[in-house]
Amino acid sequence: MRVLIVCSGNAQVIAPFIVEQVNALKKLDVEIEYFLIKGKGILGYIKNYKALLQKIASFQPNIIHAHYGFSGLLAIFQRRIPVVVTFHGCDIQKRGVNNIISNFVFYLANSSIFVNSKMLNFVIFKKKHTIISCGIDLDEYQYISKEEARINLRFSDKEKLVLFSSSFDEPVKNYDLAKKAVEKLENIKLLELKGYKREEVIQLMHAVDCLLITSIRETGPQVVKEALMCGCPIISVDVGDVKSLIEQVAGCFIVPYDENIIAEKISLVFQNNNRIKGREVIIEKELYNSVIAKKIKDIYTQILNK
Template sequence: MEEIPESFSGKILFVCSGNSHGRCTAAIEEQARVLKEYGAEVHFFRIGGKGLMSYLSATGKLRRYMTGHSFDVVHAHYGLSGMVARLSGAHPLVVSLMGSDVFGAWWLRLGVRIFTRFFWPLTIVKSEEMAEKVGVRKVKIIPNGVDMKLFREMGKAEARQELEMGLNASFVILWPANPAREVKNASLALAAMERVEHSPCELKMVFDRPTEMMPLYYNAADVVLLTSKWEGSPNVVKEALACNTPVVSTPAGDVKKWLKNLEGCAICSPEPGEIASGIDKALDHKGRINGRERIKELDNRNIIKKLFSVYAEVMNNPSQGIR
């Protein structure tokens, strides 16, 4: 079996959208942070604006930026960023598909499939479901990792006090998503809560919080709820499991892999009554789950080593990728 490198001292350029408060998404920023911890030098090229034309207009800017700088690997995140990187002549190139680029608009799905098959030397997807949807054998499945030092179990009362939630006796169902995003299916979460039998029970919607605060929310909650129509490999589920907090979820992305037969958790069809029943059963569990043990392979240290192996592979054979 090929030995996975323990470190990577090269220079990496991350190409990604900069529309999240002028930064890449939290998952991408976190991946960069961990890469730096293990010896890599990470730089960012953030693409501003939305829509296809904004991305196409970034092609020349990226080409000029790379002319003035030298990188060992260019790692583009999301399909459109990967297309920009390829059209800009990025070399050697790794592209990570994240979910919306695989399950979103038909033209983007088609573009991703074409670029994966013919133009990207190496493509990473986050789950088996994504790999099947892309329909191209030339992919690597590497889910996002979890910072097991940051996301850990702590006392519920302590977490609620820190968040100034008080020490009320209400059951708290955490829904960590932006309700404005249709794919997250906020209406389903609200409809399910109307059918939950445990009382008093409140739904707490949380989004755009600093990553460092999220362990407090997971630990303050009695259940973490995901009602998405589709996902790649939802970080919130894995982070909640790292905190040993029960999770109730629709079967989005790779959720089945992490929740299957895990006591205190439930995978439900996207139907309000079934989700409400799943929440009630999770609340009946009355305590922590064994989630941390279930996802131990997703420790950031393990995932970063796999990325180092991918970087080494594409650097040694940048034109052919994986067969």
């Protein structure tokens, strides 16, 4: 079975969750190559069509698997090779052109995957689909004590550290609310999750006292699964599928968009000063890549058997 992954190539690296999913599929004897799209916007993507046809001719894939709606649009222009599209939220959940194009792609794709069920609120057509979350590589997350992680990252053991879920300058992540909440407490450092390598993120999750999510819109987010794997307490608004992941986890809190309540929960985390049992959640809900890869391969097989 040969699968061509179609995704954006505008960043310096391919999104880690795509790479990890691909690596898990390769372990199931799926032969995979990438087609990386260069350019932005509809026209930028469409300009890659000739190059895509050349890649199809040389690789001869059985399936094309596109990640995000715009990548799916490019993939479905050719009608010879069946197309699977994974929607990650920032495509179909956006209003206007992004939503229209993503729904068009959803309608024409041979199979569609959504990373959480809330995304279905933005779907126009009633059509068969699958909910498959992005997974975690269990082997990558080995236990590190908070003390060791802080030494490695050169943090003081006396610092009170709250990790914000993304970069401060992304409007949808709602940094202003996080900042207001933290400012209501004394001697707390709010860290920006930006510019770290994967292994450094894992160290960071073990080093901080909690993860704070105040986003207006999310799909997963993946950072929640990473925090769970590292035993990092999570304080989050009800966004994406966070609630379904953490509501039963002691030491984690779902909060409203209210800086006072968020500040109360941050203070409570510091009082408790405990790590959480998050790895069990990932295993129980089968949110690790080896299982997810099997589900995706099953979709490929079903399409090819039609």
